[in-house]
Amino acid sequence: MKITRLILTLLAAATLGSCAHSQANPTPVADQDSAAEVDATSSAATADTLPLREAIARMLVVGFRGQEVDSLIAHDVRDLKVGGVILFDYDASTGQRHRNIGTPEQVSRLCHDLQQLSPHRLLIGIDQEGGNVSRLRTTYGFGPTRSARSSAAEGYDTVRHYARLCAEQLKELGINLNFAPCADVDVNPNCPVIGRMGRSFSADEEVVTRCCHIWIEEQRRAGVTSCMKHFPGHGSASGDTHKGLVDVSRSWQRRELEPYRNLIANGEVEMVMMAHVVCRPIDPTGLPASLSPAAYAYLRDSLGYHGLTITDDMGMGAITSQYGYAQALEMAINAGADLICLGNNSSHYDPQLAERTIDIIEGLVKEGRVKLRAGTPRNQ
Numbered sequence: 001m002k003i004t005r006l007i008l009t010l011l012a013a014a015t016l017g018s019c020a021h022s023q024a025n026p027t028p029v030a031d032q033d034s035a036a037e038v039d040a041t042s043s044a045a046t047a048d049t050l051p052l053r054e055a056i057a058r059m060l061v062v063g064f065r066g067q068e069v070d071s072l073i074a075h076d077v078r079d080l081k082v083g084g085v086i087l088f089d090y091d092a093s094t095g096q097r098h099r100n101i102g103t104p105e106q107v108s109r110l111c112h113d114l115q116q117l118s119p120h121r122l123l124i125g126i127d128q129e130g131g132n133v134s135r136l137r138t139t140y141g142f143g144p145t146r147s148a149r150s151s152a153a154e155g156y157d158t159v160r161h162y163a164r165l166c167a168e169q170l171k172e173l174g175i176n177l178n179f180a181p182c183a184d185v186d187v188n189p190n191c192p193v194i195g196r197m198g199r200s201f202s203a204d205e206e207v208v209t210r211c212c213h214i215w216i217e218e219q220r221r222a223g224v225t226s227c228m229k230h231f232p233g234h235g236s237a238s239g240d241t242h243k244g245l246v247d248v249s250r251s252w253q254r255r256e257l258e259p260y261r262n263l264i265a266n267g268e269v270e271m272v273m274m275a276h277v278v279c280r281p282i283d284p285t286g287l288p289a290s291l292s293p294a295a296y297a298y299l300r301d302s303l304g305y306h307g308l309t310i311t312d313d314m315g316m317g318a319i320t321s322q323y324g325y326a327q328a329l330e331m332a333i334n335a336g337a338d339l340i341c342l343g344n345n346s347s348h349y350d351p352q353l354a355e356r357t358i359d360i361i362e363g364l365v366k367e368g369r370v371k372l373r374a375g376t377p378r379n380q
Helices: 003-022 029-042 044-048 052-057 071-080 104-117 148-153 156-173 205-221 254-265 293-302 325-335 353-366
Strands: 060-063 084-087 123-126 128-130 228-231 271-274 308-311 340-342
Touching: 052 071, 052 353, 060 353, 071 084, 071 104, 071 353, 084 104, 104 123, 104 156, 128 148, 128 156, 148 156, 148 205, 156 205, 205 254, 228 254, 271 293, 293 325, 325 340, 325 353, 340 353
Parallel strands: 060 084, 060 340, 084 123, 228 271, 271 308, 308 340
Antiparallel strands: none
């Protein structure tokens, strides 16, 4: 595993966000990517000299409880130096709302305080797709949203309107990473977590591609990094990866790759989330894509992607029901994951999850089970 490459790509993503934030007239996509690459290269000496535990911490995007910074999350951000955090409104283990999100003023203050604690530019992420997947709800005082399906049904101007509203709101709050747009093609309208929830823009992959382009464009303008999800496609699934392993091998269609293929070819994709789905046309061994070397290799080699990858939440049932925690971490890192998503928002909450994860990965490194090699960022 190339820890140096991880740090540099992470720095590139953070720089991309800060560059876009500061430019009154956004430059073309290709120019912005080049600027990020140059800045990442200049950070090589810093990345090369990072202590092992800090290098590992930079790989983690962690969830936490609380609407204010307490000693626990302060330790993760300031002392452990985690790469990012993820905000939720709903707490799964308690069944209560307002886990991290109360009012716009409170979220802005939380993001500011977290960023001030971090020794580097902290990734502050959220799932704000619109519609059913909206952590920033209108009932909390945030702006209006529309689901992907309903906005696309009214045309591209409507898609752009809501994408711009979302991006500008995230910018104002200090959230610099959105786990959106959802690039899943609506192959199975009865998919419990995509089709039924209106999270796919369309059953037409060309429409999905165009809508994802609009979202990425608007978020880039606001300085918000976009994460396309869920590779290689969750729209054909009949099950829910939150609950258990889902195999899409028979229902998956190769056209589900088209939004990725086209937007990668245009140099637009900044981050890709790897799904916890089994897709044997991509990996005949039957590993979920998030843990599959073949899936990462397909994304990199066949589609030519050079940006960041992140796993879907490692606390989801698709992973926890099949693998031990240390085993899953080892598999994800060796498969090619740049970032590990630790939502910490399932049936069990672990306030020491970040430190425990760093301990595990450090042990894997020292045992030689996760290999560290000098490397260069993929986006060079």
